Amino acid sequence: MQTLNDLFLIVSGLLRGAMGSWGFAPGLTDAIMALVSFVAIAALVTVNIIVILWVDRRFAAFFQERLGPNRVGPFGLLQSINDAVKLIGKESIMPAAVDKRVYKFAPVLIFTVTIVLYGFLPYGKGLAPIDMGAGLLFFVAVSSTSTIAILMAGWGSNNKYSLLGGMRTVAQVISYEIPLAFSMIGVVMLSGSMNLGSISAAQHTLWNIILQPIAFFVFIVASLAELTRSPFDMTEAEQELIAGYHTEYSGMRFALFFMAEYANLFSVAALGATLFLGGWEGPLLPGYLWFIGKTWAMVLVILWLRWSFPRARVDKMMKFNWKVLIPLSIANILLTGVGIKLYQYFSTVGR
Amino acid sequence: MESFLFYAFAALVVISALAMILSRNLVHSALYMAAAFLGMAFVYLLLRADYIAVVQILVYVGAISILFVFGIMLTKRDRMDGSNGFNRYGIIAGLVGLALFALLARAVTVAGASRAAPPADVPQAPAGGSAVAISNLFLGQLALPLEASALLLLAALAGAVVIGKGREKSKC
Numbered sequence: 001m002q003t004l005n006d007l008f009l010i011v012s013g014l015l016r017g018a019m020g021s022w023g024f025a026p027g028l029t030d031a032i033m034a035l036v037s038f039v040a041i042a043a044l045v046t047v048n049i050i051v052i053l054w055v056d057r058r059f060a061a062f063f064q065e066r067l068g069p070n071r072v073g074p075f076g077l078l079q080s081i082n083d084a085v086k087l088i089g090k091e092s093i094m095p096a097a098v099d100k101r102v103y104k105f106a107p108v109l110i111f112t113v114t115i116v117l118y119g120f121l122p123y124g125k126g127l128a129p130i131d132m133g134a135g136l137l138f139f140v141a142v143s144s145t146s147t148i149a150i151l152m153a154g155w156g157s158n159n160k161y162s163l164l165g166g167m168r169t170v171a172q173v174i175s176y177e178i179p180l181a182f183s184m185i186g187v188v189m190l191s192g193s194m195n196l197g198s199i200s201a202a203q204h205t206l207w208n209i210i211l212q213p214i215a216f217f218v219f220i221v222a223s224l225a226e227l228t229r230s231p232f233d234m235t236e237a238e239q240e241l242i243a244g245y246h247t248e249y250s251g252m253r254f255a256l257f258f259m260a261e262y263a264n265l266f267s268v269a270a271l272g273a274t275l276f277l278g279g280w281e282g283p284l285l286p287g288y289l290w291f292i293g294k295t296w297a298m299v300l301v302i303l304w305l306r307w308s309f310p311r312a313r314v315d316k317m318m319k320f321n322w323k324v325l326i327p328l329s330i331a332n333i334l335l336t337g338v339g340i341k342l343y344q345y346f347s348t349v350g351r
Numbered sequence: 352m353e354s355f356l357f358y359a360f361a362a363l364v365v366i367s368a369l370a371m372i373l374s375r376n377l378v379h380s381a382l383y384m385a386a387a388f389l390g391m392a393f394v395y396l397l398l399r400a401d402y403i404a405v406v407q408i409l410v411y412v413g414a415i416s417i418l419f420v421f422g423i424m425l426t427k428r429d430r431m432d433g434s435n436g437f438n439r440y441g442i443i444a445g446l447v448g449l450a451l452f453a454l455l456a457r458a459v460t461v462a463g464a465s466r467a468a469p470p471a472d473v474p475q476a477p478a479g480g481s482a483v484a485i486s487n488l489f490l491g492q493l494a495l496p497l498e499a500s501a502l503l504l505l506a507a508l509a510g511a512v513v514i515g516k517g518r519e520k521s522k523c
Contacts, residue, residue, distance in 0.1 A: 148417055
């Protein structure tokens with residue numbers, strides 16, 4: 001069981017040992033190991049996107065009492081692969097009046113940010129590709145840079161609907177970043193660390209969702225807005241803005257935006273699972289399986305919310321953020337601080 | 352490896368800063384500025400100042416440059432070509448730049464001479480990164496300056512709201 005748990009650590013140890021015996025310099029070994037983990041992350045991202053796409057469509061169909069894609073392969077499992085091949089094969093049309101450099105670079109940038117985010121996640125004990133002291137803060141910081149890519153896409157397209165979609169996205173994402181970050185502070189206070197691995201380990205006995213129910217609620221709502229998913233998907237409200245910031249994109253460039261959206265869904269769900277559901281902590285099964293399982297539970301909750309609520313109005317959404325979510329998350333921080341101090345006081349008095 | 356990475360990121364900073372100044376398109380300039388900020392964050396990471404790096408990304412790349420781009424895009428209506436033209440203050444700007452460079456060069460040489468040689472082994476970042484040490488300082492020794500700056504920011508925030516609202520024209 002222990003070998004299974006440490007499977008990836010053992011493999012990486014063997015690789016390092018082999019490279020050491022071939023006489024590689026330590027710097028070269030590190031570089032090659034970084035490349036290996038990059039390839040692993042890229043594979044994980046690709047597989048995840050294909051699976052999430054299929055699950056999203058089947059899940060939506062289930063909610064609307066229809067079948068969804070069920071023709072290609074068993075249960076329609078190969079439908080997403082079909083679609084991916086179709087998107088790659090499509091012609092990538094570039095309108096004449098776009099700002100060429102900005103227009104071309106935006107999809108690349110948004111997907112780069114997405115892949116970097118996967119690097120911070122703790123897939124198991126000691127299995128975080130980028131293991132930093134302030135890992136949680138880095139995750140938030142890096143994810144905030146994707147708004148630049150969205151703004152580039154919206155402005156570079158030289159289309160008023162794209163620009164409006166981009167503007168809405170930026171206003172929404174920047175505002176909802178505040179409650180999202182504040183909801184994490186309670187968790188950080190409880191575990192006394194901003195390292196995602198230590199946060200998982202601190203939930204060995206009790207998951208944070210029990211101690212931090214308000215923070216979990218704020219986190220879910222704010223991450224829905226961060227992902228610009230329904231009920232907060234005004235950025236690509238089809239009835240108003242055609243498709244928002246990626247209206248003018250087609251072919252592989254559109255596919256990059258599309259894939260980044262689903263990949264972000266998984267990484268935010270994984271962050272939620274790490275912060276509130278104990279990450280890789282769990283009995284019997286190896287840690288990475290627990291991590292993937294909890295993440296998928298979070299993904300299903302987000303999809304479930306998508307099909308349960310209609311789209312909110314722009315001004316109501318902003319009001320809800322500034323007048324409900326932010327005060328709520330600040331109150332949660334205060335409550336957590338008082339609670340921790342009371343707990344410390346009574347646990348010393350009892351002794 | 353370390354020095355190679357440093358030169359790569361330094362080149363990124365310098366090139367994007369130059370591109371920011373030389374670009375004729377205001378939006379391009381703002382985007383190049385974001386790239387320069389990002390390069391600085393990488394340099395901070397190489398210096399093992401991970402907290403400063405994360406704040407650099409969060410505040411400068413994630414918020415300030417976005418607000419720059421946002422403001423430019425919202426205010427300019429016509430074509431962007433030539434929106435970032437050159438003006439007649441080249442000589443004065445050059446003098447100010449040279450003075451700043453001299454000041455910085457002097458500071459670096461003085462600091463380099465007064466400090467002992469750096470230790471041979473590269474210092475490892477403390478467990479938990481520099482964030483732990485910085486937050487201990489902020490909530491202990493430096494609590495008063497922190498609160499003072501918070502008050503200042505609050506005043507700025509209230510001022511921004513008052514200015515942004517403008518004169519009482521319509522009640523909404």
